[in-house]
Amino acid sequence: MSWNRHVPGLSGPRLDRTAKTTVAFLAIVVALFFVLPFVGLAQRAVENGGFWDLATHRQTREALWLSLWTSTTTATLAAVFGTPLAYALSRSRFPGKVVVDGLVDLPIVLPPTVAGVALLTAFGRRGLLGEPIDSLTGYTFGFSTTAVIMAQMLVSAPFFFRAARSGFDAIDPQIERVAYTLGASRTRTFLRITLPQAWPALLAGIVLCWARSMGELGATLIFAGNLEGKTQTMPLAIIEAFSGSALGLDGAIVLSLILLGVALAVLTLFRAVAARGLRQP
Numbered sequence: 001m002s003w004n005r006h007v008p009g010l011s012g013p014r015l016d017r018t019a020k021t022t023v024a025f026l027a028i029v030v031a032l033f034f035v036l037p038f039v040g041l042a043q044r045a046v047e048n049g050g051f052w053d054l055a056t057h058r059q060t061r062e063a064l065w066l067s068l069w070t071s072t073t074t075a076t077l078a079a080v081f082g083t084p085l086a087y088a089l090s091r092s093r094f095p096g097k098v099v100v101d102g103l104v105d106l107p108i109v110l111p112p113t114v115a116g117v118a119l120l121t122a123f124g125r126r127g128l129l130g131e132p133i134d135s136l137t138g139y140t141f142g143f144s145t146t147a148v149i150m151a152q153m154l155v156s157a158p159f160f161f162r163a164a165r166s167g168f169d170a171i172d173p174q175i176e177r178v179a180y181t182l183g184a185s186r187t188r189t190f191l192r193i194t195l196p197q198a199w200p201a202l203l204a205g206i207v208l209c210w211a212r213s214m215g216e217l218g219a220t221l222i223f224a225g226n227l228e229g230k231t232q233t234m235p236l237a238i239i240e241a242f243s244g245s246a247l248g249l250d251g252a253i254v255l256s257l258i259l260l261g262v263a264l265a266v267l268t269l270f271r272a273v274a275a276r277g278l279r280q281p
Helices: 012-048 051-055 058-091 097-109 112-123 130-137 145-169 173-181 186-214 218-223 234-242 248-279
Strands: none
Touching: 012 051, 012 248, 051 248, 058 097, 058 145, 058 186, 058 234, 058 248, 097 145, 112 145, 112 218, 145 186, 145 218, 173 186, 186 248, 218 234, 234 248
């Protein structure tokens, strides 16, 4: 017996039409909620004029370049060091594995400001590791470009690790065991069999890590500061523009639009590459 009979005044076709209308309405509301802020941003940038001058301003160029290369460096380091860790945790079983998983994922839910304070206590001039390094070498991590990468790494690398771990978990370990029995070494099996199968997940993790690094603000501000041309990334330049820098409010809008455009371009390229990979046999 259909449960439609238990709904007074609603027949099957009428109930379907009502459900479709409700779903369409909710979908439009959600779409407008996500799209309208960006439309307003673009409209405001066009109305104010002077877009090109603000977009090519020295501070804008320096902040954009710093954001691009630090985010790329962070994503690369996350892939190099995170891939072996993700594979090891996917295939190994040991006491305390749940705790290790939790510690790796912790920065995802940790407020960025807390991450910045944690970096200061560990690598700052008076930090747990930073103080002896400063005493021995005179080098300090804080308020440097290196600090920007470290802050981005702490908050964004878990996104790569989680995607990579999911990719390795989805691969049947029996495939690797068959390769071992056929004489393939563990390294060869990983490079020739496991890695190609997990590549879509790894690529998704790299993009997520890169995008999160581009938008990082809190940890960078606390640990690296907001030094123009040295540690001032795009989000920090936007904050300074709102605070009354030479760029002003119009500059903040232009910076936001540029950051949005770069992120959209990267995500579109990633989706195109991923779709092409899925179509290949």
